[in-house]
Amino acid sequence: MNNTPxxxxxxxxxxxxxxxxxxxxxxxxxxxxxxFEVQELKCLNCGLVLITEELALGKMFEVEQSLEDK
Amino acid sequence: MLLMEQEELKxxxxxxxQENPPACTAGCPIHVDARKLMSDIQKRDLKSALATLQxxxxxxxxxxxxxxxxxxxxxxxxxxxxxxxIAALEKFCVQNQSGNSPKxxxxxxxxxTVAVVGSGLRxxxxxxxxxxxxxxxxxxxxxxxxxxxxxxxxxxxLSPEVIVEELSVxxxxxxxxELNREITRLDLANLQEKFAAMxxxxxxxxxxxxELLGKNYxxxxxxxxxxxxxxxxxxLAGNNSPIRSVADGRxxxxxxxxxxxGVSLTASREGEGSYESKLFVNTQxxxxxxxxxxxxxxxxxTVEEAVAEASRCLNCQCLECIKACxxxxxxxxxxxxxxxxxxxxNSIVMGMRHANKMINSCSLCGLCAEVCPQGLDLGEVCKASxxxxxxxxxxxxxxxxxxxxxxxxxxxxxxxxxRHQPDCNSSSYVFFPxxxxxxxxxxxxxxxxKLLTEKLSGxxxxxxxxxxxxxxxAGEQDLFRRNSEVLAAEWERLGRPQIITACSTCHSMFQTxxxxxVSLWELMADMELPGQEDKLSGGxxxxxxxxxTRHEPSIHNAVRxxxxxxxxxxxxxxxxxxxxxxxGYGGLMSFAxxxxxxxxxEDRISESDVDYVAYCAMCRDRFxxxxxxxxxxxxxxxxxxxxxxxxxxxxxxxxxxxxxxKLKRKLLHTLWQETPxxxxxxxxxxxxxxxxxxxxxxxxxxxxxEDIQQVIEYAERTGRKFVNPDNGRSLAHxxxxxxxxxxxxxxxxxxxxxxxxxxxxxxxxxxxHE
Numbered sequence: 071m072n073n074t075p076x077x078x079x080x081x082x083x084x085x086x087x088x089x090x091x092x093x094x095x096x097x098x099x100x101x102x103x104x105x106f107e108v109q110e111l112k113c114l115n116c117g118l119v120l121i122t123e124e125l126a127l128g129k130m131f132e133v134e135q136s137l138e139d140k
Numbered sequence: 141m142l143l144m145e146q147e148e149l150k151x152x153x154x155x156x157x158q159e160n161p162p163a164c165t166a167g168c169p170i171h172v173d174a175r176k177l178m179s180d181i182q183k184r185d186l187k188s189a190l191a192t193l194q195x196x197x198x199x200x201x202x203x204x205x206x207x208x209x210x211x212x213x214x215x216x217x218x219x220x221x222x223x224x225x226i227a228a229l230e231k232f233c234v235q236n237q238s239g240n241s242p243k244x245x246x247x248x249x250x251x252x253t254v255a256v257v258g259s260g261l262r263x264x265x266x267x268x269x270x271x272x273x274x275x276x277x278x279x280x281x282x283x284x285x286x287x288x289x290x291x292x293x294x295x296x297x298l299s300p301e302v303i304v305e306e307l308s309v310x311x312x313x314x315x316x317x318e319l320n321r322e323i324t325r326l327d328l329a330n331l332q333e334k335f336a337a338m339x340x341x342x343x344x345x346x347x348x349x350x351e352l353l354g355k356n357y358x359x360x361x362x363x364x365x366x367x368x369x370x371x372x373x374x375x376l377a378g379n380n381s382p383i384r385s386v387a388d389g390r391x392x393x394x395x396x397x398x399x400x401x402g403v404s405l406t407a408s409r410e411g412e413g414s415y416e417s418k419l420f421v422n423t424q425x426x427x428x429x430x431x432x433x434x435x436x437x438x439x440x441x442t443v444e445e446a447v448a449e450a451s452r453c454l455n456c457q458c459l460e461c462i463k464a465c466x467x468x469x470x471x472x473x474x475x476x477x478x479x480x481x482x483x484x485x486n487s488i489v490m491g492m493r494h495a496n497k498m499i500n501s502c503s504l505c506g507l508c509a510e511v512c513p514q515g516l517d518l519g520e521v522c523k524a525s526x527x528x529x530x531x532x533x534x535x536x537x538x539x540x541x542x543x544x545x546x547x548x549x550x551x552x553x554x555x556x557x558x559r560h561q562p563d564c565n566s567s568s569y570v571f572f573p574x575x576x577x578x579x580x581x582x583x584x585x586x587x588x589x590k591l592l593t594e595k596l597s598g599x600x601x602x603x604x605x606x607x608x609x610x611x612x613x614a615g616e617q618d619l620f621r622r623n624s625e626v627l628a629a630e631w632e633r634l635g636r637p638q639i640i641t642a643c644s645t646c647h648s649m650f651q652t653x654x655x656x657x658v659s660l661w662e663l664m665a666d667m668e669l670p671g672q673e674d675k676l677s678g679g680x681x682x683x684x685x686x687x688x689t690r691h692e693p694s695i696h697n698a699v700r701x702x703x704x705x706x707x708x709x710x711x712x713x714x715x716x717x718x719x720x721x722x723x724g725y726g727g728l729m730s731f732a733x734x735x736x737x738x739x740x741x742e743d744r745i746s747e748s749d750v751d752y753v754a755y756c757a758m759c760r761d762r763f764x765x766x767x768x769x770x771x772x773x774x775x776x777x778x779x780x781x782x783x784x785x786x787x788x789x790x791x792x793x794x795x796x797x798x799x800x801x802k803l804k805r806k807l808l809h810t811l812w813q814e815t816p817x818x819x820x821x822x823x824x825x826x827x828x829x830x831x832x833x834x835x836x837x838x839x840x841x842x843x844x845x846e847d848i849q850q851v852i853e854y855a856e857r858t859g860r861k862f863v864n865p866d867n868g869r870s871l872a873h874x875x876x877x878x879x880x881x882x883x884x885x886x887x888x889x890x891x892x893x894x895x896x897x898x899x900x901x902x903x904x905x906x907x908x909h910e
Contacts, residue, residue, distance in 0.1 A: 083862035083871055086855075092862075098905035102537070110904075117906045120862055121873070121882065126900040134901050138536035139493045 083120060085113035092120055102137050149483045152521065155514035156476035157418045162456035164226060166417035167214035169387030172196045174211055174226050178453035181229060181446055186237040193233060198268040198386065201306040202290065204234035205298050206382045210414060216421045216454050221429040224453050225441075228434070232441040247313075250274040252400050255335040257323045258348070260288030261382055262374050263341025264307065265389030266396070271313035273397055278335070279315055282322035286310070289379050296438070325352055332370065337396045340366075340373040341389055349373060363405040364392040372396055387413055420458045420513040461508040461518070464715065466740050467729070468508060468518065471498055475508070475518050482525050493534065499525045500539045501736055504613060504727035505687035510719055519727065526615025538901060539732045540614035541878060542842045546796070550575040550606035551623065555800040557604040558630035561593055562811045567637035568598025571660075572650075574643030575606040577772075579796035580757035582803035584774040587670075588642065588660065589807075595667055601634045603627070604804055607646035613728045624653055642774075644686035644695070644756050645726075661755060661773070665698035669705060669777055678708035678776065682748045684763070685720035686756035693717065699755055699773060706776050713747045725758040731842075741766045751786060761790025792835065794845040823853035827891025834894050843881060843897045850874050851883040852892055869895060875903070 083092060092111040097119050099106045111120040121130065160166070164174040173192055180189035193200040207227050215223035252275055256267045259281040271277045279286065287303050310317065323331070331338055342349040344359065358367040361375050372395055376388040391412060398405050432449040434441055441449060462469045471478065478498065485495035502522040509517035529535040549555065555575070560567050571592055573585040592600045608623035631639070631654065641647040642660040650657050681703065689695045696717045703710055715721045721744050724730050724737030745752070745768035752770040754760040763770040769786040771779075779785035791799060808814045826849045830838070838844070855861040855872030862871040873882045880903070884896040 082864040082866055084865060086861040086863040086870060086872075087859045099902050100905065101902040112906075116860075118860060118862065119904050119906050120871070121880070121900060121904060123882070123896065123898045126882065126898050130900050130902055134538065135536075136492070138538060139496050140491075 081111065081120070081122070083111075085116055085118055087116045087118065088113065090115050101134055102140075104137055149479060152479050152516065153476050155512065155516035156458075156474060156479070157420050157514065158458045158474040159476055160417050160419035162419060163214040163216055163417050163421075164211040164224075164456075166415050166419075168196075168211045169384050169414050170196045170390060172211070174224075175453065175455060177226070177229065177233070178224065178450040179455065181233070181450035182453075184443065184447060186233055189233045190237045193230060198265045198390075199306040199309070200230075201234045201238075201302050202298065203382065203386065204230040205302065206290075206293055208381045208383055210381075210383065214416075216423055216456050217429075217452060219423045220426045220454075221452065222431045225431050225449055228441055229446055229450055232446045235440060236443075247272060247274050250276070250400075252276065252336040253278065253334070254396055254400075255280065255331050255338045256341055257339065257352070258288065258341035259283075259286035259317075260341060260343075260379060261290070261385035262343075262376075262389035262392070263288070263339065264310070265386045266339045266341055266393040267310060267315050268313065269390055269393035270396060271310070271315045273393075275397075275400070277313075277315045279310070279317045280321045280323050281317065281319050284319050286317060286319070323352065325354075328352065328368075328371070332368075336370065337399055338371045339364075339389075339392050339396060340371065341392070342374050343379055343385075344374050344377045346374075346377075360405075362409055363395045364388075365395060365399075365405060370399065372399075419456060420460065421454065421456045422458075422460060423454070426454065458513070460511045460513065461516075464507055464511045464719070464721075466743050467502055467736060470501075470736055470739070475512075475516055478518060479521060482521055486525055486528055496529070496536055496539075497733060498522075499529070500536070500732035501729055502727050503687065503722035503724065503729045503740070505722035506690050507687070507715070507719065507721060510690065522727070523613075523615065526613075527617055528615075530615040530617070535615060537878065540610065540616075540728050543610040543728050543731050544614060544616065544619070546793075547575075547606045547608070547610040547623075549797055550604075550800060551626070554797075555604050555804050557602065557804055557808075558634060559603075559812065560601045560634060561599045562813075564599035564601075566599050567601035567634045569596055569640055570601035570603050570631065570634055570637040571640045572603045572605075572607070572642070572646055574641065574646045574757075575604075575800060576645075576757040576796075577642050577774075578604065578803050579799045580761050580791050581772060581774065582799045582806075584772070584778055585642075585803060586807065587778045588774065589811075591667075591670065592640065592663075596663075599637075600640075601637055602807070603630060603634075603639075604800075607643070607649040609645045609649050610728060612649065613726070628653065644688040644692075647692070647695070648688040659692070659695045659698065661695055661698040661702060665701040665705075669702070671706075671777055678703075678706055680709040680711055680750050681753045681771070682711045682713050682750045683716060684713070684723070684744070684752050684754040684756075684759050684770070685716055686754070686759060687720055687722040687726050688756075690718050690720060699753075702773065703753065703776070708753070708776070711748060711750050715747070723754075723756070723759040723762045725762060730762075734840075737762075738766070745770075764788065765790045792839050793842060794838070797844065797846070822857075823849040826852055828852075829888060829891060829893045834896065838897055841897065841899060843899060847876070847879075847881045847899075848883050848885075848894055848897055850876055851881050852885055855883075880904070 090113050093114055094109050095112045095114060097108055097110040097112060099108055112118060162175045165171050177189055177192045180192055197203045209227035211226050212223040217224050254270050254275045254277050256263045256277060256279045259279055267277045267279045286307055290303055340352055353366060359373050359375055364372040364375050366373050372392045374388050376384055379385055395405050429452050432445050434445060462474060481495045482499060485493045499522045502519050504519040504523050506517060506519055509515050571589055578585050589602060608620045611620035611623055639650060639654050639657040640660055641657060647659055685696055700710055724740035730737035741762050745763050745766055752763055752768060753773055754770055755773040760770050760772045771786050775785040805816050808816050828848060851872050851874040854874040869884055869886045871884045873880050879899050879901055881899045883894060885892045885894050
């Protein structure tokens with residue numbers, strides 16, 4: 071799955087707590103004292119945020135690495 | 141060395157000789173880059189070759205034909221064949237490529253005037269150099285033509301046409317030439333008035349010089365300055381060496397330029413003229429080659445001959461450490477450059493630290509210092525930088541976090557232990573097997589402990605734990621010190637017994653902390669060993685010396701003695717004993733730079749086709765993981781199935797924890813008859829099904845079974861997870877401390893099938909917990 075081209079289709083995941091659909095929403099992220107606000111998939115009811123493998127190992131990893139070298 | 145200061149950097153940089161010029165260039169009085177010239181000729185690029193000559197030579201067409209080539213006397217090819225025929229190759233260049241004079245438009249003109257008396261090579265060179273710097277030069281020659289003794293060379297060596305053509309550059313540089321003008325002592329005052337500076341381009345103590353300056357005139361050999369302000373003279377007696385005459389004129393031109401600019405005549409002049417280069421060149425493994433002879437001596441080298449002769453050039457470089465170390469090679473340069481990069485990395489206040497990964501990728505193994513002719517230890521610099529980075533809070537957390545957590549596990553109650561031998565209340569010895577042997581081959585720890593208690597009297601205690609090497613390597617000095625203090629307290633409690641180490645890294649870490657430590661191998665070498673009598677011949681093996689034993693010849697010898705006892709023939713690897721290579725685990729390289737650490741394993745295991753024997757558990761596991769048949773030395777004594785022992789893959793990270801914990805529980809139970817009261821966390825009882833593909837992913841991403849168990853336990857308890865209604869799988873995350881772990885899984889029977897796992901360090905702030 072992680073080797074396939076960037077996913078554009080809908081992800082199959084639903085919130086396990088309320089069964090609700092996930093929608094893009096504002097999410098707070100922080101690393102080494104740096105805070106950001108990003109748009110990610112989340113359950114608007116329960117607040118659960120989904121970080122996909124592609125994001126964790128791709129963009130997020132890049133940002134982590136560059137903050138570590140700052 | 142915490143913060144590398146400028147001066148210290150300079151001292152370290154000086155140790156790396158790679159940037160020093162080759163012997164030929166340093167030996168040339170005007171520093172012609174003969175190494176570059178050879179490379180130009182090899183490429184048949186005569187235009188570039190001539191440019192290389194022109195860069196230093198005022199009249200290449202002349203000098204290329206008459207140079208007395210002191211460069212050849214110092215050429216390193218001398219040791220392996222005969223010196224490169226540099227002079228003949230210069231001649232080849234100037235015969236086959238005509239020069240272009242310097243572009244007059246490039247010179248910014250100055251108003252100051254200089255008189256040059258005498259138009260031999262000294263005067264010609266000084267006039268040329270000063271005119272190129274923009275001064276208004278007038279050249280006085282008593283004869284009716286310029287060139288002096290150049291006209292004395294045989295015509296077939298230096299023809300009048302060449303002299304005229306080459307010296308025509310002076311008129312293009314707008315040098316005023318006054319022929320038939322003999323300058324006498326009476327003219328000096330007049331000239332002094334008319335010119336801002338004057339050069340008497342005459343051999344020292346020559347009749348002309350004496351006539352102008354008197355019999356006992358004073359002359360500074362470094363600056364060419366005479367006792368009369370603004371008048372400079374030749375410092376070299378005689379005209380036997382054309383190239384030294386050129387250098388003599390050049391030296392004066394530099395002084396005159398400085399004099400006219402009003403700066404110091406004496407500062408930084410050490411590098412002028414011939415000197416001996418510090419560049420180290422190893423000619424030991426170079427095939428001797430004789431000089432290429434000319435088919436026609438008179439005509440000189442043909443193109444083919446010239447290329448062949450130039451190809452004998454050794455292209456002198458040091459690169460000793462680069463030949464030996466993949467890490468140093470990996471960054472495409474050499475230590476002098478790396479030192480500067482590391483220094484800059486440490487000094488940065490704002491902006492990106494580009495050398496962090498390089499600093500954290502060194503195995504700190506010390507091989508570079510061993511092979512460097514000046515003993516430069518890049519590892520020491522990397523280690524000190526790590527300490528600095530930690531101190532400033534600038535160490536990238538991802539670099540060593542996993543290894544430090546592994547260390548914390550080993551020093552937790554799950555593994556750490558310090559006991560007297562069962563039924564003893566004192567210890568003459570204490571066995572410290574280390575965390576990695578206990579993780580890779582816990583059965584060997586049991587076997588060895590049994591052997592030691594049987595063979596040694598006075599009680600052999602046992603200490604399980606980590607020596608603290610990961611903290612030391614990570615630059616975490618405080619953590620390392622605290623760890624050492626705990627170990628020292630336990631050792632005191634056992635009555636200060638002699639420590640027996642099985643791990644070379646523990647040995648090196650304890651060396652300065654505890655008195656009289658002894659390596660297990662040193663003890664075993666003098667013991668009768670189990671299985672020693674059974675074997676006829678073990679065959680041939682190559683020894684992988686642990687890099688942390690680099691300066692422990694008694695351990696190297698002991699290991700070889702044990703192998704001989706076990707009837708193995710030993711093949712020494714090209715890099716062994718004090719020149720051994722790290723397996724890529726040392727210095728936590730494999731955590732900071734996995735790709736490089738893999739390359740290092742591949743390089744090391746390709747050194748010989750023979751099966752390897754290691755006495756470090758990490759070396760063994762890492763080589764075996766890349767398919768190299770490798771035994772741990774203890775396998776050869778204790779393994780039931782040697783075939784299987786040679787190929788068994790390394791134990792994964794998850795099982796390294798489990799093996800250590802199990803070893804402790806088992807020893808407590810079997811030796812001390814204690815039933816450990818394990819506090820089982822809820823997550824530990826979760827059963828997982830993990831296939832090979834997922835297992836590999838986990839290893840690769842440093843995700844442990846316990847991390848996955850914690851995610852699933854949390855998700856199933858709180859319901860905080862995502863579900864896929866199409867296939868019934870769940871995706872959940874949990875952040876025990878600094879890393880968020882994600883697991884895709886599905887319930888199955890009494891446990892869970894794991895489909896995927898990944899992690900990130902960035903923290904996501906979620907709403908509404910539980």
